Structure formats: structure tokens, C-alpha cells
């Protein structure tokens with residue numbers, strides 16, 4: 364090995380049954396970024412960044428053993444990249460013992476926003492709680508102060524709902540009922556009707572979402588008197604696919620009817636201003652072309668719309684490598700003043716670890732995923748996008764910048780009944 368190489372570990376979820384196999388697109392994206400930063404002569408002053416990758420299958424146990432292999436086998440690593448909330452939780456909780464920063468490009472769990480448990484964690488993937496200020500903003504815009512919550516009993520949704528409840532309390536929005544279910548939503552949906560819920564925030568994975576939508580159809584909890592907030596990162600036609608395979612006893616037409624008009628919120632992961640040049644010299648559309656080419660070479664039928672998992676999050680992995688390169692660059696400039704370099708780092712050298720932490724903590728650059736900056740908890744600061752399903756396709760309604768409290772609204776919303784549905788039964792006094 365050449366001694367001017369800087370080594371980092373990469374833990375990518377490539378296969379596996381449960382969870383998210385986003386490493387399929389995120390690892391090629393990280394490798395593109397590695398090539399780009401190493402091609403820059405003005406970065407890392409002659410050092411090369413090398414990425415040593417392994418598959419975690421999105422399993423925390425395998426992720427832990429991959430991490431130990433990376434740490435106990437030379438060369439020494441300076442930092443770890445990881446994906447999947449469960450793997451990042453395990454890796455980030457342990458990495459501090461080796462004074463290693465962990466940069467997560469694919470972890471949405473709100474539980475990771477905890478400096479006490481994860482003092483060296485940063486993530487270019489926003490927390491699932493990033494949706495909540497946007498949901499509140501929309502409720503205020505449409506005058507809804509009485510809402511209901513329907514959630515799947517999964518850790519990520521439980522902690523997201525806790526954060527949403529705190530936001531509602533602060534905003535004076537009443538939560539009339541909070542229903543949760545493990546896998547069968549029938550009783551929970553029936554209880555929503557009993558409580559006369561009209562504006563409902565739904566938090567569940569896409570398979571549960573199909574079951575919810577069919578129950579919503581059966582209980583007629585849709586149409587001009589109801590507003591549903593769904594998560595925006597399901598695939599576009601999620602409510603029409605896999606109905607037979609998953610035993611959904613509603614037809615495509617019934618699912619479409621129940622889905623018409625619902626709102627979605629999601630974190631923006633591709634810089635929207637597609638002709639804005641980012642730090643790499645590419646626009647986000649240039650990046651898309653290069654990623655597609657890399658994925659074609661890896662055997663994916665991109666032109667046949669057969670995208671690998673993690674395609675949506677690929678900019679987060681690309682920008683994570685840039686964040687590392689820029690932070691190492693900043694740290695090396697600082698170390699040079701005392702005649703040191705990152706080659707002096709060891710797993711027990713807290714001083715250099717603190718320098719790397721400071722450098723990452725003060726990150727701020729325009730990446731292909733938009734402005735890359737972290738909160739004091741290491742969370743990605745991100746914009747959110749609002750869409751509505753109208754005539755069976757998603758229409759962009761606007762964007763929200765939580766930091767600036769700035770809602771960009773395109774005035775494209777349409778309501779089944781021609782006007783904004785009220786959040787409660789409106790009693791009209793017969794004069």
C-alpha cells in the first residue's frame with residue numbers, strides 16, 4: 364500500500380430480506396464521488412482516499428462484524444460510512460470507542476438524533492422527523508387544528524409520532540385520536556371513523572399503506588370530507604401494485620378512488636435546481652446521467668426503468684464522500700500547522716478525532732442532494748417536498764424550508780369537493 368493513502372470503511376446494505384437494500388445504488392454513487400475527489404489536485408494535498416466496502420445486508424449483527432473486520436485488519440481506517448438505521452445505530456454506538464466518525468447516507472430513524480448515544484454520528488440522510496414541521500405548516504395553511512394519527516407499530520414511526528405530537532402541542536393543534544396497528548389496520552381504521560377523524564396523518568411502510576388504503580375504501584374514509592397525509596417516498600404507483608400478491612381485497616379502481624386527493628411529504632434528496640452547478644462541477648442532472656451509466660455497466664436495465672434500490676438516496680451517498688474529503692482536507696490543513704497529518708491518526712488519538720469532528724460539524728457545501736449541512740445532533744438539514752395525487756398521478760404542490768420557515772407554494776392543489784375539506788363536522792344552523 365502506498366503511504367499517501369487515506370483509508371475509510373464503507374458498510375453498504377446490498378442484499379438481504381428485510382430492511383433497505385439501498386447499497387445497490389449508493390455504493391456505485393460513493394465510488395463515483397471517490398473518483399471525483401481523487402481527481403481534484405486541490406483536495407487532500409497529494410493524498411488519495413480509498414474506500415474499503417463490505418455488505419451489511421441491512422442486518423445490525425452482520426454490520427457489526429463487518430465493522431470489526433474493517434477495524435482489526437490493516438490498513439487503519441479514518442472513518443466509517445454506513446446505511447440502514449439499524450446498522451447505523453449499532454455501528455455509531457460502537458465507533459466512538461475507536462474515536463471514529465460515522466457518516467450515514469441511508470438512515471432515517473429519529474432515534475439517531477442523540478449526541479449522548481452517538482457522539483460521532485453525522486448523516487447526509489435526513490431524519491424522518493423532517494416531515495413534521497412541513498405537516499404542521501400545511502395544517503396551518505389550510506386551517507386544520509383537529510387531526511388524527513394512524514401509524515404502524517415500528518420504531519421509526521413511533522418516534523416520528525412523538526415528535527409530531529410535540530409540534531402539534533406547540534402549534535395548538537389537537538390530536539383527537541392516535542391509532543396504531545402491527546400489521547392489520549382494520550380495527551385502527553374503524554376507530555378513526557368512530558372518532559370522526561377528518562385530517563389524518565398516516566405513518567407506515569408501503570405494504571401496510573396498501574392495506575390501510577383498502578380499509579379506508581371499505582369504511583368510506585375518503586373523498587370530499589377527508590384529507591390524508593401519506594409518506595412521499597413510496598414508489599409512484601404503490602397503491603395499484605402487488606394487490607393480489609399481498610391479498611388486498613380491493614380492486615385497482617377502488618384503490619385509486621380511495622387514494623385520490625391525498626397529500627404526501629418527503630425530504631428532497633436530489634437538488635431541485637437542476638441547472639445549478641454543485642461543488643463537484645456537475646448539476647444534479649449531470650450526476651443522474653453519470654450514475655445511470657455506472658448502473659448500466661453494473662448490469663441494471665436503467666432504460667427499462669429497472670432501478671436498483673437506493674436510487675433515490677444515491678445523491679446522499681455521493682455527497683457523504685464529498686463531505687469526508689472536504690473535512691479531511693480542512694483537518695489536514697490544521698494538522699500541518701503542528702507538523703502532523705492524518706497519517707498520525709490512531710484509534711486512541713482523540714485529539715485528531717476531535718479535529719475531524721469539528722471539520723465535519725462545520726460542513727456547508729452545495730452537493731447534488733442540495734445544501735449539505737448538519738444540525739448539532741449530526742442530522743442532515745434538508746428541504747421537504749409536498750405533492751398531491753390528482754387524477755392518479757402526483758402533482759408537485761410546493762417545497763418547505765424549515766430553517767427559514769419558507770413555504771414555496773405553487774397553487775396547484777385540487778379538492779374532490781371543490782373546496783378545502785374542514786377538519787371537523789360543520790354544523791350549519793338552519794336560520
Ligand SMILES: CC1(C)CO[C@@H](CC(=O)O)CN1
Nearest residue numbers: 383447448469470471472596
Ligand atoms: C426514505 C428511506 C426509504 C427511509 O429509510 C431509509 C433506510 C433506513 O432508515 O433504514 C432509506 N430511505
